[in-house]
Amino acid sequence: MKIERAYTIVTSPGRNFVTLKIVTDQGVYGIGDATLNGREMAVVAYLEEHVIPMLIGRDPHRIEDIWHYLYRGAYWRRGPVTMSAIAAVDIALWDIKAKLAGMPLYQLLGGKSRERVMVYGHATGRDIEACLDEVARHVDEGYKAVRVQAGVPGIASIYGVAKKEGERYEPADSDLPAEHVWSTSKYLNHVPKLFAAVRERFGDDLHVLHDVHHRLTPIEAARLGKEVEPYNLFWLEDCVPAENQEAFGLIRQHTTTPLAVGEVFNSLFDAKTLIENQWIDYIRATLTHAGGITHVRRIADLAGLYHVRTGFHGPTDLSPVCLGAAIHFDTWVPNFGIQEYMPHTSATDDVFPHDYHFEDGHFIVGENPGHGVDIDEDLTKQYPYKRASLPVNRLEDGTLWHW
Numbered sequence: 001m002k003i004e005r006a007y008t009i010v011t012s013p014g015r016n017f018v019t020l021k022i023v024t025d026q027g028v029y030g031i032g033d034a035t036l037n038g039r040e041m042a043v044v045a046y047l048e049e050h051v052i053p054m055l056i057g058r059d060p061h062r063i064e065d066i067w068h069y070l071y072r073g074a075y076w077r078r079g080p081v082t083m084s085a086i087a088a089v090d091i092a093l094w095d096i097k098a099k100l101a102g103m104p105l106y107q108l109l110g111g112k113s114r115e116r117v118m119v120y121g122h123a124t125g126r127d128i129e130a131c132l133d134e135v136a137r138h139v140d141e142g143y144k145a146v147r148v149q150a151g152v153p154g155i156a157s158i159y160g161v162a163k164k165e166g167e168r169y170e171p172a173d174s175d176l177p178a179e180h181v182w183s184t185s186k187y188l189n190h191v192p193k194l195f196a197a198v199r200e201r202f203g204d205d206l207h208v209l210h211d212v213h214h215r216l217t218p219i220e221a222a223r224l225g226k227e228v229e230p231y232n233l234f235w236l237e238d239c240v241p242a243e244n245q246e247a248f249g250l251i252r253q254h255t256t257t258p259l260a261v262g263e264v265f266n267s268l269f270d271a272k273t274l275i276e277n278q279w280i281d282y283i284r285a286t287l288t289h290a291g292g293i294t295h296v297r298r299i300a301d302l303a304g305l306y307h308v309r310t311g312f313h314g315p316t317d318l319s320p321v322c323l324g325a326a327i328h329f330d331t332w333v334p335n336f337g338i339q340e341y342m343p344h345t346s347a348t349d350d351v352f353p354h355d356y357h358f359e360d361g362h363f364i365v366g367e368n369p370g371h372g373v374d375i376d377e378d379l380t381k382q383y384p385y386k387r388a389s390l391p392v393n394r395l396e397d398g399t400l401w402h403w
């Protein structure tokens with residue numbers, strides 16, 4: 001069997017997605033997600049110019065060999081563009097292999113470790129009251145875990161909070177980056193009050209999570225972790241930028257609040273020191289940005305040795321192809337923690353028909369051969385690509401800060 005054709009499909013049913021389709025000479029095809037939010041066309045160019053020509057004629061069964069050919073063979077290793085392109089190939093090849101085997105993907109990974117996959121939803125509000133109402137809506141819908149992000153008095157626009165109540169938030173909402181203003185002191189004074197209010201209204205059983213989105217220094221993160229300890233967070237996410245992995249060692253000395261990191265990681269080496277030192281509790285590296293199933297299973301296996309569990313990134317800027325493959329991975333992986341879930345728009349769901357479904361706060365994996373997600377290529381044509389950028393963040397004095 002040979003790979004006969006491969007091509008990218010760029011579509012924007014509410015937001016941009018990049019999909020790679022690989023077609024074999026026997027007509028079986030697989031699809032992979034290559035969406036890198038705000039940098040979509042860089043991955044398309046990498047795939048079309050540097051990857052697809054090398055795939056033609058290769059045996060699609062040889063996933064491992066193709067992975068190393070694209071990784072080692074490029075000489076220029078790692079980086080989000082390269083690793084998203086490799087991931088798209090990898091996810092599409094696993095899709096093909098599972099279709100050929102006539103099995104859902106989780107069976108090829110090793111079978112079910114659980115019947116269902118717990119997810120966390122996103123509650124956001126301009127203030128604490130509005131945010132609590134959104135938490136209540138999620139609880140009513142069956143969620144067992146909710147990420148809670150509220151507006152902060154004195155900060156006009158804050159990460160993770162939708163512009164209108166009840167809407168999804170979409171960070172890549174302008175042609176060129178919007179500029180946000182950030183105040184660490186206002187934020188740090190506010191967050192403990194938010195979680196005190198959450199526990200007061202919802203009691204102890206609900207799992208609650210919070211994303212700091214890389215905004216703090218290590219000692220500020222340590223303070224926040226300590227101050228929210230009474231509210232028993234499931235995790236505190238991305239409390240500092242993680243290029244300096246040792247920063248987490250400092251935070252860990254001060255707080256027992258569980259720490260999650262890794263949505264911007266693209267390699268095992270981004271996570272190695274964090275995992276081996278047991279400085280984190282959840283690893284968020286996701287299939288689309290970290291080299292696909294072949295590489296992320298190595299990250300998960302290393303993590304398992306150190307009691308670190310998975311908590312895959314799952315925003316709307318990863319396509320249903322990534323989510324579908326992730327649900328198979330989550331169903332198999334022994335050290336599963338939780339899966340992020342932001343529902344896609346109905347237009348996106350129409351473009352990407354899928355067999356996973358949400359039920360009582362969990363995803364249930366589908367049983368179709370492959371990863372269970374397809375693409376309606378005719379429909380994609382109705383939604384042309386539109387450039388969209390993530391915002392940048394400045395301190396009140398104008399200094400460019402982390403977004």
Ligand SMILES: O=C(O)C(=O)C[C@H](O)[C@H](O)CO
Nearest residue numbers: 037171211263314315317340
């Ligand atoms: O889902 C999360 O935890 C995020 O932080 C979402 C990111 O801001 C988003 O995926 C950036 O593209």
Ligand SMILES: [Mg+2]
Nearest residue numbers: 211237238263
């Ligand atoms: Mg995040």
